[in-house]
Amino acid sequence: MSEHAAPSQSAARRRTGLIVKLGFPPLALVLALLLHASHTEIGSLPSGIAIGFPLFIIAIMVVTVFVVLRHAEAVAHRVGEPFGTLVLTIAVTAIEASVIVSMMLHGSNNPTLARESVFSTVMIVCAGVVGICLTIGGLRHREQDLKRQGTSALLAVVLALSMLTLVLPDYTLAAPVGNFSTVQLALVSLLCLLLYGSFLFAQMTRHREDFLDAATTSQHGGHDPHAASSSLVVSLVMLGVGLLGIVLLAEYVAAGIEQGLAALEVPQADAVVGAFIATLVLLPESIAAIKASYRNELQRSLNIALGSACATIGLTVPVVALASLVTGRGVTLGLAQGDIVLLAVALLVSMVSFGTGRTNALTGGVHLVIFVAYLLLIAVP
Numbered sequence: 491m492s493e494h495a496a497p498s499q500s501a502a503r504r505r506t507g508l509i510v511k512l513g514f515p516p517l518a519l520v521l522a523l524l525l526h527a528s529h530t531e532i533g534s535l536p537s538g539i540a541i542g543f544p545l546f547i548i549a550i551m552v553v554t555v556f557v558v559l560r561h562a563e564a565v566a567h568r569v570g571e572p573f574g575t576l577v578l579t580i581a582v583t584a585i586e587a588s589v590i591v592s593m594m595l596h597g598s599n600n601p602t603l604a605r606e607s608v609f610s611t612v613m614i615v616c617a618g619v620v621g622i623c624l625t626i627g628g629l630r631h632r633e634q635d636l637k638r639q640g641t642s643a644l645l646a647v648v649l650a651l652s653m654l655t656l657v658l659p660d661y662t663l664a665a666p667v668g669n670f671s672t673v674q675l676a677l678v679s680l681l682c683l684l685l686y687g688s689f690l691f692a693q694m695t696r697h698r699e700d701f702l703d704a705a706t707t708s709q710h711g712g713h714d715p716h717a718a719s720s721s722l723v724v725s726l727v728m729l730g731v732g733l734l735g736i737v738l739l740a741e742y743v744a745a746g747i748e749q750g751l752a753a754l755e756v757p758q759a760d761a762v763v764g765a766f767i768a769t770l771v772l773l774p775e776s777i778a779a780i781k782a783s784y785r786n787e788l789q790r791s792l793n794i795a796l797g798s799a800c801a802t803i804g805l806t807v808p809v810v811a812l813a814s815l816v817t818g819r820g821v822t823l824g825l826a827q828g829d830i831v832l833l834a835v836a837l838l839v840s841m842v843s844f845g846t847g848r849t850n851a852l853t854g855g856v857h858l859v860i861f862v863a864y865l866l867l868i869a870v871p
Contacts, residue, residue, distance in 0.1 A: 511557055515728045518554040518735030521547070525742050544746055551739050551770065558732035559774035564725040576690070579794070581733055583801040585771040586611065587809040588737040593744055593763075594813055594821075600748075601822040604810040605656065606764025608803055609829060612652055614768050615799040616836040617861035619776045623783035623791045624843070624854030634788040638847045640693075640700035641789070644796040645844065647689045649837050651803035654678055656833065659824035668824030672815065679808035686804025701793055740770055761868050772798060788849065828867060836860050 558581070565577050590604050627634045655678060664671040670678060693701050744763055751759035775798045782791035807823070814821040825833065839860060843853045 510553070511560060512724075512728065514550070514554045514557045515561075515732030515735060518550055518739055519731050520735075521550060522735050522738030522742065526738060544743055547739055547743055551736055551743070552773070554732050554736055554739075555770070555773045556777070558729060558736065559777055561725040561729040561732065562774060563778065565722065565729060568722050568725075576694070576797070579775065579797045579801045580805075581729060582771050582775050582798055583805045585733055585737050585740070586767060586802060587806045589740045589744060589767050589771070590806065590810055591813045592737070592741045593748070594810070594817075594819055600760065601820045602760045603764060604806070604821055605823045605825065606760045607767045608764075608806060608823075609656060609825060609833065610761070610765040610768035611772060611802040612648070612656075612799050613832065613836060613861065613864045614765075614772055614776075615795050616648070616840050617857050617864060619772070619779055619795045620792070620840065620843075621854045621857030621861055622776075623779050623788070623795065624849045624857060625851050626780060626854070627783035627786065627788055627791070628849060628851030628854055630784060631786050633848055633850050634783070634786060635848055636788050636792060636844060637700055637702075638844065639697070641792055641796070641844045643689065643692065643697070643700065644792065644800065645837070645840055647685060648796060648799045648803070649841075650685060651682055651800065651807075652833060652837065654681060655803055655807050655823055656825050657830055659822075660830075668822045669820065670823065675811050675821075676815065679811040682804045683808050686800060689800060689804075701789065736770075740767065758868060758871050765868060792844075832860070832864055832867070836864075 562577060562581055569577065586607060590607050593603055594600060624634075658678070659665075659668050659670050662670060662674060664674060744767055747766060748759065748763050751762060756762065775794050779791040779794040782788070782794065810821055813819070836857075839856055843849060843857070
């Protein structure tokens with residue numbers, strides 16, 4: 491009985507996994523389209539439903555995010571590194587940019603939402619995700635090695651983009667504090683695109699070896715049997731459907747959260763909404779980065795984590811700037827002084843952490859302390 495039961499249970503698990511992988515992306519998209527077509531708003535629902543229904547939507551979104559991660563990993567293993575990491579990075583950035591722009595165009599103007607989302611992404615990546623990766627990798631493998639050339643290039647791009655978009659607006663004279671003038675916004679957006687494009691060119695062509703993890707090639711040979719069993723076309727279709735569903739659902743939930751926080755007069759409501767958007771869209775990359783660090787593939791882990799920060803600033807800011815210029819809705823990018831200090835500390839600690847080419851659990855703990863400080867200042871400004 492047990493010999494026959496084991497194959498049947500294994501087959502049942504495979505069927506269940508297949509249903510989840512192929513069912514949740516369309517489910518999320520259909521649910522989002524129904525909500526938008528019916529113009530349903532959380533505030534108009536009865537009190538009991540207004541609490542439970544958003545939780546149900548968030549649960550659908552979280553499961554869909556994990557499913558999208560699986561499809562993105564399947565595509566990534568098919569196309570190889572570093573192109574695979576780029577697929578996941580671009581997919582996640584598309585989610586964040588779409589959510590921010592759709593919320594900018596929803597209701598009254600919210601000029602600081604883009605700033606809070608981008609800042610939250612950088613802090614979550616450089617302090618939270620990197621801290622977890624280094625801590626888990628250090629506890630499991632004692633010490634982990636990385637390639638200083640590739641990691642230094644990543645940090646240089648993140649540092650330059652962060653300062654240009656989140657700090658420089660506080661010190662310009664052509665516009666109010668925290669804002670760029672129209673010409674400045676257009677030029678800075680162009681610089682972001684050029685810098686991120688230059689980084690991609692270096693990562694994928696001339697300096698590709700600087701971003702490859704030797705452990706990945708030697709241990710896995712760049713091939714994953716699970717990914718190979720998946721159809722590339724199916725994975726690409728499900729990836730696109732899932733991302734679109736997540737974007738539309740995230741816009742719906744974030745708008746409801748924004749309205750609820752405003753009704754409750756919660757301080758720094760934009761910071762809370764920005765952190766929610768960043769956390770949701772970074773979930774696939776965060777899981778992938780943590781898993782890579784656990785497998786002692788630290789360079790791939792850092793490529794995913796820091797690459798997401800590069801893409802967020804290098805692509806999201808130009809998209810938001812274009813939407814602002816086209817619609818005439820203002821956008822405020824300059825951070826407050828306290829946030830500038832946190833950003834500077836996170837980036838400086840990252841430079842010191844990766845300067846030796848070797849990390850351990852203590853290094854990760856330092857990053858996590860900064861992340862806790864970031865969360866504390868959101869809750870208690």
